[in-house]
Amino acid sequence: MTDTIEMLIGGNGQQQVSMNAAMANRHGLIAGATGTGKTVTLQILAEGFSRLGVPVFMADVKGDLSGLAKAGSPHPKIDERIAHIAIYGYTQRGYPTVFWDLFGKQGHPLRTTISELGPLLLSTLLELNDTQTGILYSCFRIADDNGLLLLDLKDLRSMLSWMGDNAKELKSEYGNISSASVGAIQRRLLVLEEQGARHFFGEPAADIDDLMKTDFSGNGVISILDVTRLVQTSPRLYATFLLWLLSELFEQLPEVGDADRPKFVFFFDEAHLLFDQAPKPLLEKVEQVVRLIRSKGVGVYFISQSPLDIPDDVLGQLGLRIQHALRAFTPKDRKAIRAVAQNFRANPDLDTETVITELGTGEALVSTLDRKGSPTVVQRTLIRPPESQMGPLKAAERKERIARSPFSGKYDKRVDRESAYELLQKRAEQAEEKAAKSAPKKAQKKPGSSRQSWQEAMFKSAARSAGTILGREGGKLLRGILGSLMRGK
Numbered sequence: 001m002t003d004t005i006e007m008l009i010g011g012n013g014q015q016q017v018s019m020n021a022a023m024a025n026r027h028g029l030i031a032g033a034t035g036t037g038k039t040v041t042l043q044i045l046a047e048g049f050s051r052l053g054v055p056v057f058m059a060d061v062k063g064d065l066s067g068l069a070k071a072g073s074p075h076p077k078i079d080e081r082i083a084h085i086a087i088y089g090y091t092q093r094g095y096p097t098v099f100w101d102l103f104g105k106q107g108h109p110l111r112t113t114i115s116e117l118g119p120l121l122l123s124t125l126l127e128l129n130d131t132q133t134g135i136l137y138s139c140f141r142i143a144d145d146n147g148l149l150l151l152d153l154k155d156l157r158s159m160l161s162w163m164g165d166n167a168k169e170l171k172s173e174y175g176n177i178s179s180a181s182v183g184a185i186q187r188r189l190l191v192l193e194e195q196g197a198r199h200f201f202g203e204p205a206a207d208i209d210d211l212m213k214t215d216f217s218g219n220g221v222i223s224i225l226d227v228t229r230l231v232q233t234s235p236r237l238y239a240t241f242l243l244w245l246l247s248e249l250f251e252q253l254p255e256v257g258d259a260d261r262p263k264f265v266f267f268f269d270e271a272h273l274l275f276d277q278a279p280k281p282l283l284e285k286v287e288q289v290v291r292l293i294r295s296k297g298v299g300v301y302f303i304s305q306s307p308l309d310i311p312d313d314v315l316g317q318l319g320l321r322i323q324h325a326l327r328a329f330t331p332k333d334r335k336a337i338r339a340v341a342q343n344f345r346a347n348p349d350l351d352t353e354t355v356i357t358e359l360g361t362g363e364a365l366v367s368t369l370d371r372k373g374s375p376t377v378v379q380r381t382l383i384r385p386p387e388s389q390m391g392p393l394k395a396a397e398r399k400e401r402i403a404r405s406p407f408s409g410k411y412d413k414r415v416d417r418e419s420a421y422e423l424l425q426k427r428a429e430q431a432e433e434k435a436a437k438s439a440p441k442k443a444q445k446k447p448g449s450s451r452q453s454w455q456e457a458m459f460k461s462a463a464r465s466a467g468t469i470l471g472r473e474g475g476k477l478l479r480g481i482l483g484s485l486m487r488g489k
C-alpha cells in the first residue's frame with residue numbers, strides 16, 4: 001500500500017489524532033451541545049480538506065463560518081493549543097472561499113429548477129397527502145414525457161392548472177385529477193412562495209462543477225452557503241435544498257475507485273432538520289444515497305447536537321466521530337449520553353460516559369477509521385486551532401470578496417428561459433388564433449374546442465421542441481434515486 005495522507009484533527013499531549021484522508025468518503029459526524037466547539041471543528045476539517053485540494057461545501061447556519069476566508073489572529077491560547085498538540089508548520093491564513101445565498105444577499109444566488117428538484121423532494125417540501133402527491137407525480141410525468149421544463153413556480157402552477165382544465169382528457173392515462181386536490185397543491189405553492197422560494201426556483205441553476213473548484217495553488221475551494229435566514233423562516237426548504245444538492249452530486253459524479261483522498265466533501269449542519277418529520281420513503285432514499293455516494297468519492301459530514309438526532313441506518317455509516325461535550329441535566333440526558341458512549345469503540349484508559357460531560361470547549365472524543373476501515377479506539381482530543389479566523393467576517397470584508405469572486409457575473413442575474421409557462425401560454429394563444437381564423441364566431445363560444453386544440457398543440461410541439469428546450473435528444477427526462485434529473489451521458 002502507498003503512504004496514507006493523514007489529516008491532523010488534534011492531540012492530547014501524549015499523541016496526535018488524525019484521520020486517514022482515504023477514509024474521508026466514509027462520512028462523519030460532529031456532535032455536541034451548543035458552544036462546545038462544533039463549528040470550529042467543522043472549520044478545521046474544511047481547512048484540512050482544502051489543503052489537500054478537496055473542494056468543500058457547507059451551509060452556514062449561524063453565520064460564523066465566513067471567517068474561513070481570512071487569516072486568524074495570534075492569541076496566547078492558540079499558541080498553547082499548538083504546543084499541547086505539537087502542531088508543526090502552523091500558519092495563520094485565509095482559505096479560498098465562495099459565498100452563496102439562496103436569497104442572493106450574503107453571496108451569489110444558488111438556484112435550482114422545479115424540474116431538477118423532482119416530485120419526491122417537492123411533495124415532501126409541500127407536505128402533500130397521498131392523493132396530492134399522486135397528482136404532482138403525474139404533473140412531472142406529463143412534463144418529463146413531453147420534455148417540458150418546469151423552471152420556476154409559475155411553470156408548475158400553469159402546468160397544474162392546465163391539468164385541472166384538461167382532467168377529463170388526461171384521466172385515462174394519468175388517473176383522477178380532482179380540482180380540489182389541484183387547488184390544494186396550488187395553495188401550498190403560494191405558501192412556499194411567501195417563504196421566499198421564488199428566489200431560488202429558476203435559472204441560472206447551480207452548476208455542480210462550480211462547487212468543485214480548486215484555486216491556482218491547488219487548494220480546494222470552500223463554498224459557504226448562507227442559510228441564517230432560511231433556517232429560521234423555512235427549515236424544510238433548507239433541508240430540501242441540501243438534499244437536492246446531495247442528489248445532484250450523486251447523480252452527476254462518476255464512480256471512482258479507491259483514492260487517497262475524497263473528490264468532494266459536503267457538510268450538513270443542523271442535520272436534525274433533515275430527518276425531523278421526514279416521511280419514511282424519503283428517509284430510506286437518503287440512507288441509500290449516503291451509502292452509495294461513497295463510491296463517487298464524496299464524504300458527507302453531519303453536524304448536530306446529539307448523535308441520536310440521526311437515524312440509526314445513517315449513523316451506522318458514519319466513519320469519523322467527533323463528539324464534543326454533552327450536558328447531563330436530566331435522566332433523559334444521561335440515558336442519551338450512555339447510548340452515545342456505547343457507540344464508541346471503548347478505550348480502556350477512558351470512562352467515555354463520564355468524559356463526554358467533562359470535555360472542555362474545543363475538546364472532543366474522537367474515533368476515526370483505520371486503514372482497514374475499522375473504527376479506532378476513542379481518544380480524548382484537544383481539537384487543533386483553525387488557521388483562519390474564528391467567527392464571521394465584517395460585512396464590508398464579505399462584500400468585497402463577493403464582488404471579486406469569479407462567479408459574480410454568472411449567477412447574480414436571473415434569466416427567464418422559455419419554459420413550461422411561456423410555452424403553455426404561447427400554445428394557448430396559437431390555438432385560439434387558429435380557432436379564430438377557421439371559425440371566428442363559433443370558436444369564441446366554444447372554449448372546449450380551443451382547449452382541446454391547445455392540448456394537442458402542447459403535446460405535439462412540446463415533443464418537437466424538446467431537443468431545443470432541453471439541449472438533448474429524445475426529450476424524455478430521466479430521474480434518479482431522490483427524483484432529481486439525470487443528465488445525458
Ligand SMILES: Nc1ncnc2c1ncn2[C@@H]1O[C@H](COP(=O)(O)OP(=O)(O)O)[C@@H](O)[C@H]1O
Nearest residue numbers: 033034035036037038039040361362383384385
Ligand atoms: N479547536 C478550537 N481551537 C480554538 N478555539 C476553539 C476551538 N473550538 C472552539 N473554540 C472556541 O470556542 C468557541 C465556541 O465554539 P463553536 O465552534 O462556535 O461552538 P458550537 O458550534 O458548538 O456552538 C469558539 O468561538 C472559540 O473561541
Ligand SMILES: [Mg+2]
Nearest residue numbers: 035038039062
Ligand atoms: Mg456552531
